[in-house]
Amino acid sequence: MEQKSRVGVYICHCGTNIAGFVDVEGVADFASGLEGVEIARHYTYMCSDPGQALIREDIQNLGLQRVVVASCSPLMHETTFREVCSEAGLNPFLFQMTNIREHVSWVSVDRVKATAKAKALVAAAVRRVRLQEQLEMRRVSMKQSALVVGGGIAGIEAALRLADAGKQVYLVEKEPSIGGHMAQLYKTFPTLDCAA
Numbered sequence: 719m720e721q722k723s724r725v726g727v728y729i730c731h732c733g734t735n736i737a738g739f740v741d742v743e744g745v746a747d748f749a750s751g752l753e754g755v756e757i758a759r760h761y762t763y764m765c766s767d768p769g770q771a772l773i774r775e776d777i778q779n780l781g782l783q784r785v786v787v788a789s790c791s792p793l794m795h796e797t798t799f800r801e802v803c804s805e806a807g808l809n810p811f812l813f814q815m816t817n818i819r820e821h822v823s824w825v826s827v828d829r830v831k832a833t834a835k836a837k838a839l840v841a842a843a844v845r846r847v848r849l850q851e852q853l854e855m856r857r858v859s860m861k862q863s864a865l866v867v868g869g870g871i872a873g874i875e876a877a878l879r880l881a882d883a884g885k886q887v888y889l890v891e892k893e894p895s896i897g898g899h900m901a902q903l904y905k906t907f908p909t910l911d912c913a914a
């Protein structure tokens with residue numbers, strides 16, 4: 719499988735967020751020489767509509783079998799790029815994102831070292847995506863209720879959050895009252911609030 723994979727690599731500038739500290743053109747050049755890589759591009763905003771279209775068109779026109787995007791945190795845009803893959807007919811789990819913003823440009827002062835780190839992360843992402851396998855999403859019915867064991871502050875907070883999300887919550891406490899350790903303290907550091 720690894721030898722067959724045709725990987726597309728997309729390096730995002732994120733405006734100057736990444737491009738200001740990383741040689742994005744150099745990273746794309748480096749990526750284009752990695753084993754299995756069919757195409758490597760860099761673009762101002764990969765998450766923008768034209769950026770997404772670039773990936774979609776490459777998947778369809780070049781028959782890409784894997785996609786790597788080097789940009790921001792997956793928390794921000796992993797879903798976006800997985801959807802792009804799906805729309806182009808590629809299984810969304812044959813996609814790998816690597817974070818060269820929070821993990822590189824935002825925490826670097828040396829452009830040369832930042833670029834070297836970005837290259838290493840891209841190389842790792844390419845190696846990884848070539849070994850990924852197709853996954854299918856399944857829908858399963860779930861009970862809309864939850865059991866929280868322990869009524870300390872952690873349990874109380876978890877129960878309240880679940881209840882706010884509309885779940886029926888059962889909070890179980892083995893002692894006669896809730897509050898756990900916190901309820902036994904007079905005042906708490908650092909605010910000196912009354913613990914109870």
Ligand SMILES: Cc1cc2nc3c(=O)[nH]c(=O)nc-3n(C[C@H](O)[C@H](O)[C@H](O)COP(=O)(O)OP(=O)(O)OC[C@H]3O[C@@H](n4cnc5c(N)ncnc54)[C@H](O)[C@@H]3O)c2cc1C
Nearest residue numbers: 867868869870871872873890891892893898899900906907
């Ligand atoms: C001496 C001391 C001073 C501290 N001072 C501070 C401070 O100044 N500021 C601060 O922020 N933090 C302070 N802490 C830390 C703080 O009290 C704890 O981080 C916090 O109480 C932990 O809450 P918790 O809900 O995770 O656990 P716990 O408070 O331990 O609550 C766990 C609950 O689960 C229940 N439970 C356990 N097993 C079961 C079971 N099988 N079935 C049902 N119920 C179960 C227990 O009875 C308990 O009520 C202090 C801790 C101590 C010990």
